[in-house]
Amino acid sequence: MKKKILLMYISNNSGHHKASLAIEKALHQRSANVETMNVNSFNYTNPVLEKIINTTYMSVIRRKPEFWGYLYDNPEIVKKTQRLRDGIHKHNAEKLSNLINSFSPHAVVCTQAFPCGMVADYKKKQNLQLPLFGVLTDYAPHAYWIYDNVDAYFVPSKEIATKLTSNGILSDRIMDTGIPIDSMFNDSKDKAHIFRTLGLDASKPVVLLMGGSQGVGPLKEAFTSLLRTKTDFQVIVVVGNNKAMHRWFNKQIKKSRKKLIVYSYVDFVADLMEIATILISKPGGITIAEAFAKGLPICIIKPIPGQEQMNTDYLLANNVAVKIEQPSNTGIIVEELLYNRGKLNELCRKARSYAKPDSADAIASTILNSIS
Template identity: 45%
Template sequence: MKKKALIFYITENSGHFHAATAIANALNSFDKNIEPILVNAFNYTNPFLGNILTRVYLAVIKKKPEIWSNLYDNPEVFEKTRKARMLINKFNMPKIKRLIEKHSPNIIYCTQAFPCGMIAEYKKKYQKDIPLVAVLTDHAPHSYWIFDEVTEYIVPSKKTAASLEQKGVSPEKIKVYGIPISPTFNKTLDKEKILKDYNLSKEHPIILLMGGSHGLGSIEKTVETFIANKEKIYQLLVVTGINKKLYARLLKIAKGNRNIRIFGYINKIEELMEIADIIITKSGGITTSEALAKKLPIIIMDPIPGQERLNAEYLKEEGAAIEVSDSNELYKIIEELFASRAKLENMKNNAARLGMPESALKIAEHFTAGV
């Protein structure tokens, strides 16, 4: 009989979803006798809740990011919402109970705190011995992750582990395996072939520009800055994710410019990271972990307050990233880095030191060894 692993996330195409998928793929590749089952936790609550929360979150971080900054891991907000969270978990419990009884999983992973809270409540009421593993996808853990019912925490770094311990989590429960990313990032790809496939030159620097799956941040302004500065040749690869409107605008803006390539949502981001000399991005946990796995120096723009701000601080402290305030400063920094490559090489070495390309495989190996 196959062992089963339920892997909870929220929101399709989010970082939590990609982390969950990475765990599922790693379990599949590690042992064919394991059946990973991906579960969108929003499907087991009010059908409108997930859509509403996602829309509100995106609206806030785009238009009023200071609101999210004030809400994120705010102790007062945490206490004031305690009863509401308990009511939501109580409302969701019958569906969660039926799901778990249907599959009888050997283990449950949660890549986001909301389902972790639901499963913790389920354990408290019905099945205390089922292993619950919280998989953190950012470097600074918030209070909504903390439950006595969590069996283990998989965390990105020693700094994350120390923060969890400060919040009262036993160090015996914590494993520093990194943020789970696709096992494809653990492979060295044929750079020459990729350059040829994308019709790119190895004679000029390649810069990868991203804004997460939603294409957030100053991507359009950055592209315009590169177009306006024609003194040096940089090959700019722009990924807009699922942001179709941004994709369409950029196609018009960059029309006829052979040094700028516009991509929408792509499944082979590891190929672009393999050939890039540097990445410009927000500081989301998944994207930056993928970049570190590819030993890619990071320039951070427009980090979301809260989790991404704290990720940015960690990456800067470790020397793998530089943060810039706008596209003009960005362009100056890029010129400096490519004019004197010593700092760029140092950032690359620090990225290599921090990178954990085998993170998902470590999680799979740990499961087969028994939690």
């Protein structure tokens, strides 16, 4: 009989989704005796609530990001929202029960705190002996992850493991595997082929500008600043699902004095990172882990308060990235790095030293061993 693994995340094309897909891929690479189901938990249990939460979240981080910072990992907010979360879990219990009873998983893996809490609460109320694994995809172990009924946590670093133990999680339930990323980031790529395919000049530097799955952040300001530099380099921009941003950048292609390529959401980020000289991005956990795997220097731009600021704090404390304080200074900082090869090479070295490209495989191995 095949081992059934239920994977749960929130929001399609998000970092949580990519992590879930990476683990799913690793499970199948590890064993032919595996059956998986990958579920967007918000959409499955309450599609109306998913739309409300996603719309509200995007509105808050665009208009009042400091408010999100206040809500994120705030002990008072955690306490005050406990009853609300209990109510949501109760409302979702029937659909979750139907899912678990119909699929009959041997284990559940959650790459976001909401489904992890929902399943942990369900386990407790049903007195269910179902292995539950929580996978943290940011260097920010907020209080919404803490549950007694989670059998094990996979975390990005030893520092995060220490923070979880300080919140009462037993150390033998925590594994420092790194953030799960697709195994393609561990593959060696033919750079010359990628340059030819994209129509880029292999002799010139490439600046990769990314705005995450939603294409948020000061991408226009950063790009405008890059154009003011005299240094000859090429620019690749990935704007995610932001259609307005995609239209704006497409208009810049003919105007730009530098070679410019524009993408929306892509599934070949590994190729883009392979040929990039510098990454300019918001500091999402998955993006950071992918850049580490490629030994790519990271320039952080406009982190939102909350998980992105905590990721930034981690990177800067370990000297693994450079922060661009003002988007208008992006060009200056990039130019300085391109001229200072020693600094650039040191950032490459540091990134590689923090890389855990086999993270998804390590997680898959642990899960399969636990249910064998």
